[in-house]
Amino acid sequence: MLLDLRIADLRYNSEIPDGTTNIISTRYGILKRTQNRVWVDNYQKRYIASAGDWVIGVIVEKHTENFKVDIGEVHPAILPSLSFEGATKRNRPNLDVGTLMYCMVVMANKHMETELSCISPYVKKEWVTGQGLYGQLKDGYAFECPLRLSRSLTNPKCFVLNCLGELLKFEVAVGLNGKVWVNSGSEIETILITNAILNSEFMNDAQTENMIQLLVQRAS
Incomplete structure (x- = not known):
């Protein structure tokens, strides 16, 4: 399947080099589009992270500088402790193992650990308010x-x-x-x-x- 990236208002993620005008899908499925987003809808069973994805995961490890989050891949993803809106070294989330998180994938590479973030480009609410788009999912x-x-x-x-x-x-x-x-x-x-x-x-x-x-x- 060949897709022309010169379609007006179409955005593509950071994994596609600048200047690319055409891409070829390596997976079979139905090509779908909503506004400025295009994807191939297929029946894959195992999740493979892609930059820009919204994901829900569970913290499985807690470290000084980051958390390890299970998002369904073979290996846990990394969530830096400063990747929260308004977080600093003195004021950052203290989350426990087992905490349910809503995050965005900011880096996905088969040779490196997937990296997550709870900083939204659209909703600028500091993490302490609990009103941000991403972060801990409480109750429910x-x-x-x-x-x-x-x-x-x-x-x-x-x-x-x-x-x-x-x-x-x-x-x-x-x-x-x-x-x-x-x-x-x-x-x-x-x-x-x-x-x-x-x-x-x-x-x-x-x-x-x-x-x-x-x-x-x-x-x-």
Whole structure:
């Protein structure tokens, strides 16, 4: 598959050299595009990190200068302790092993450890406020889903999330590594939202809407 990078408003990550006008996909799948993002939607089972990905992971090691985070790759990724908005050597997060994190991949290379960051280029909130886009995910429930489904959930027009949002109040964080975090007003609603997301993978919009209505009726 050959893709012309000269398409207007198309952005590409740092792994593609400057001046490149064409790239060839090495994986089979369906070419999809939303606004200025293009990707090949395939059925890979194991997550392979790519710069710019949003991921959810668990801290598995704690060191002075960094944390090791399990994001589903063969080896844990590195999250520097200063890679938080407003963090300094005297004022930085003190996170424990087992903490659930929402991060962005800033470097991915098969010859080096994947590097993560909790600094957002869009939301400038210091880590101490707890209002940043990335950081610790408190409370709620995290679950795994197929990589293909997690990619579809990041689409602003994702039908299942928009349909649920019309009926329930909840927070959701989606990792492109096949992990999703949901936090709502009650355990029952959280379970309902989780089941709705997982059930929707192979449903069309009409089937998804009917399924959600049925789940809501059973939970009420």
